[in-house]
Amino acid sequence: MNTAKMMTGDRFIPDRNGINFDISHFNLTSSSSSKENVQQQQVQIASPAKERFQSSLSDAMFGGDASAVKSTKVLAFKHKAPAASASFQNQMRTLYSANKAAAKGTASTSSTSSTRRLPSVADKVLDAPGIRDDYYLNLLDWSAQNTLAVALDRSLYLWNATTSDIDMLFEMPDTDADDYITSVSWMADGNILAVGTNSNEVQLWDVAKGRQVRTMKGHQDRVSSLSWNRAIVSSGSRDTTIMHHDVRLAQHQIAVLEGHTQEVCGLKWSEDGTQLASGGNDNILNVWDEGRTEARFRLDHHTSAVKAVAWCPWQAGLLASGGGAADRCIKMWNTRSGACVNSVDTGSQVCGLVWSRTHKELVSSHGYSQNQLAVWKYPTMAKVGEMHGHTSRVLFMSLSPDGQTIVSGAGDERLRFWNVWPTATTKAASSTAAAAASAKSEEKAAASSRMYHIR
DSSP, rough: OOOOOOOOOSSOOOOGOOOOOOHHHHHHOOSSHHHHHHHHHHHHHHSSSHHHHHHHHHHHHHTTTTHHHHHHSSSSOOOOOOOOOOSSSSSSHHHHHHHHHHHHHHHHHHHHHHHHOOSSSEEEEEOOOTOOOTTBBBBBOTTSSSEEEEEEEEEEEEEETTOOEEEEEEEEEEEEETTEEEEEEEEEEEEEEEETTTSSSSEEETTTTTEEEEEEEESSOOEEEEEEEEEEEEEEESSSEEEEETSSSSOOOEEEEOSSSSOOEEEEEEESSSSEEEEEESSSEEETTTOOOSSSEOOOOOOOOOOEEEESSSSTTEEEEEEEEOEEEEEEEETTTTEEEEEEEEEOOOOEEOSSSSSEEEEEEOTTTOOOOOETTTTTTOOEEEEEEOOSOEEEEEEOSSEEEEEETTTEEEEEEEOOSOHHHHHHHHHHHHHHHHHHHHHHHHHHEEEEOOO
């Protein structure tokens, strides 16, 4: 009967199975009989940083055994336990691949954990019959009092987001059949609404009293854009000019800016009120300093109309602009130096831009072919995701006063509300509601119940 025998070494014959040839070769070739060389090597590794580096390198090469190099003898006379079969490649050759894979895995895990979900459907949908499908107009604005102003052709409606009440502020008289509303903008406190018209006027309305308090004239063509800076409302027109109106003065017109050759369709004051950005159908983006009538920067990088302009609320001097169908780019600008710091091709017409107040992100709205809203990370301009629902180009956008919800308006005569940046409380409420609902049947019922008519 054969019995298994334990293989052992001899006093004078080393056991090859017990030798790590890589380590033994290193120890053999790096050893020196010279006392000076030994002392020099000790000095070279005396640095704690070098010792940590050698320890880390040893861990990576020899399976986490940091003492492998020092403790391994050149010749082994004692058999060691059998190890699992390894690849035909030695450890040095696989070290780079292993570390690269580990790093990739770590990065993948990190990116996965930071990914968040965007709403797949709008939280609420409002029917907006008669809203004009005109790229150059600005027909939506959300006030600090949580009231949304919506211009539907010749009528101006107010939707109270707190109570969901809908009221018509006014309707234009029939004396001028060609007149209609071309732009709306709330004063900072949310009590006064500025309204631009096709009859070249800027009207001021006291919404609490429901009456018009002033009419300001001066433009020679329709007023397609408006923006407030404290008590001054600036108006951009198809007559290519920008006018500053001080609503406290009887002679309201205090300045006229001339820097465009076509309609001024984008107009926004910075958060601190020190700079004004204007975009035109002439593909030009101008940056104006407060109190000056000459543009500080005339930026001609876009190749199509510049309607979408938005100032970053948490970084001074950072401006985003978007180009029309022939351009399709979102560009970031340092308005202190006039430099373009980033640019991304979105693939479709950029109709609007809105920055988040709480996240380093912004939302863009688009036209043909997907009519989507896209969320972008700043400063990388990596796309977080998209939101779909509109069947026509998304021309108008505005942000709620709490900074959580964006309303989008399109030529499909729908207003959609997207909870893009919910707070922790809102997320918890949404999760509870989602868990309580039963998929398709209740989703259809909820969708129909969320549809309101402005008129």
